[in-house]
Structure formats: C-alpha cells, structure tokens
Amino acid sequence: MPSTRMLTRPLALAVAAGAAYGVSRWPAMTHWGATPDETEESLPGDEIVGEARYRTTHAVTIDAPVERVWPWLVQLGQGRGGMYSYDWLENLVGLHMHSADRIHPELQDLAVGDVVRLVPAGTDPPLRFVVARLEAPHVLVLGPSGSRADALAGNLPYPCWTFRLRPTSWGGTRLVVRFQSDFRPSPAGWLMNKYALTPVHFAMERKMLLGIKERAEQDA
Template sequence: MPLPGDGLIPAPAEVQTMAVTIPAPPEEVWPWLLQMGVDRAGLYSYTWLENGLLHLGVTNADRIHPEWQDLQVGDIIAFTPEGYPGGRSGPRVVDMESCRHLVLDLSPGGPPGTVTGTWQFVLHDAGDAGTRLLLRTRSGPGRPWGLRLMDFVLRPGYLVMDRAMLLGIKKRAGRDAQRKPPPSAQL
C-alpha cells in the first residue's frame, strides 16, 4: 500500500516494509519516535552491538523524555555521536505529521534536494488492538555506488536491527499502556 514518503523515490530500486502491532494508541507510540537518536533516547535496538562493535555510546531510554519531544522537519536523528570518526551523521526529517508519520531522508552526502533513501515510520490506528507501526525503507536508483554496495553487504544486519527497533518500541509503548488504568477507572 502507498505510505507517506513514497513519493520521494517514485521508482525505487529496493523496498522493505515491516510492521508490528503495539497495544497502545498512536499518541502513546509517537513520543518514542520523536526522541530517537544515539545522543537522545537511542534506537531501541541491540546496544551490545551498537556499543560493542560500533562504539556509539548508546543508552536506550525506558521512559518518555519531555526535553526530547521537539523534533522538527530539518532535524537529524543521529546515528553517530558528536566526535565520532567521520562526524555526527544520521537521517534528516523531511516530513512528519503528529501521531501519523515520520519520514526520514537516508541520503548522506547526496546532492541537495535529491533523496536516494528513506526511512518511513507510519502509525495506523488499529482500534482495540492499538497501533500498527510500519517501517518502510526505500532505496532509489540514484544512490551512490559506495552506499549501494554497503547496503547490499549490510542488509541482513539492517533488517535485524530494524526488527529489534520495532520490538523495542513495542515493548516500551506497550508497557506504558499497560500501566495506565482503563478509561472507566480514571473517572
């Protein structure tokens, strides 16, 4: 199905979509997305890999941090910290609608205005089941050959880390939803 952000790469060379159902409404899942980044709440994935192999210094948050809820279009969600060899880098926010979608440009070093890769987080209200959180990654034909080669070699790792991230968000947002009393008990 078409998702917000698909139009940034109209003829993708590659598309992967994965999803998880979270037993919480979209407004309780959204804050977890806003605070992502290695210098903020982490990426909710495998810190043993991020810190042990890549030395990123990630700490995954287990609560919502109000001070990290200010993400805006144009901001970067850091994959590497300040002072990291090669510099601080990560995808740039190109589109977002509160509690609905967050679209990131994964085109490091590309020409301005040219998107060759996306990371698209989309929240669908699943009624009593909670939220269906979709993550779509798209790569365009204009992606530099070095990045295409790196993507090819690291694709299995990307899929494992993306899955872990979705499950990490599910664990945190679902746990928060379970702690809240039912609406009838709040009266």
C-alpha cells in the first residue's frame, strides 16, 4: 500500500503546477470573453462579497433572445439541470452530474432562498449556493449559504456567482458571468482558493457558457 507521504507529494506537485499555470495565464483565464467594460462594471451581487480576494468575469454572445437563454440558467445545479460542463469529469469525483439537453418545466420555479447545489446532498463540504436575487429574465445571483465568519472558520470560500443577461441590438443575448469569493488569507487559502483554482474554474465555466450557448441557439 502506498504511504501517505508517497501520495501527498504528487498531489502537492499537481497543485503547485496548477497554481503556476494559473499565474502565467491569469488575464486570459479570469477575463475570458469579457470586454474591458464588462470586466470593470459593477454587477448585482458585488455587494455580497465586497472586496473579493478572487474574482473572474467571463462572457459569451448567444444567437438567441434572453427569453430563450433564461430557462437554461434557472435549472442549473446538481440534481437539477446540471452544469452544462464536463459531466464525465465531474462524475469521476462522484458528483452524479447530468446536464439537461432540454428545458424541464418542473425546474423553472426557482425563487429567492432556494438552494442550488454543486455536489450531491449530504456531501461534506456541502458546496452549495442560495438564490440571493432573481429578476427574470435578466439577473440571477447565487449567494453563499452561510455567514462569512462560518465559511472562513471552516477554511471554505465565501462566494457569489452572478449571471447577467443583456439583449443585443440584433435580438441576441450577451451573457456575463462573474464569480467572486473571499477566503482566509493564509498561504494554503491563497493557493487553493485562487491560484490553483483558476485553471480549473476557467475550464469548467468556459465549457458551461459554451454549453448554454449551444443549447439556447438550438432551442431558438
């Protein structure tokens, strides 16, 4: 049986490599698809985290009206419509993610206070959001499920995830997504919740935006 030391060393090297790559590709991964104005503008949800230690703004243009895009956002979540990203990768770690390829009417009644999970119920830590703001069909803000103090005490991030849909002049949609979080500013906190997280977050969220784009355009 491999020793704990033998298993820990490759894991540490992998995290360090991910962090180094995240630093080297920082602008491309944190602002993918977004214009300078979109990156700098204030969005609903910014007030939840405040001075975020980690923040990304990603965007995509969709050839479908906002009314066609919105239903795909509303059914986001594990155990719901999935995340429209790399299901096979998420399922390798037991997330049981199944991204929908159609709109499910029974998942369209999302409301402020509802829970949107990233992992199955009962998983520790319970990675989940609570709907903090919902203005159909333009704004969806998923906020933290607990207090900042509790999150930081448990070495967890205190996050907010904003989805903003804006109609284009030609009848399409500009979807801007901002993820931001605060976390305990320890060396491990900076490494895990910012630098090593960046390439993983970028890859999964980019795929999610392209997945929403593909589904909404096919639906339209």
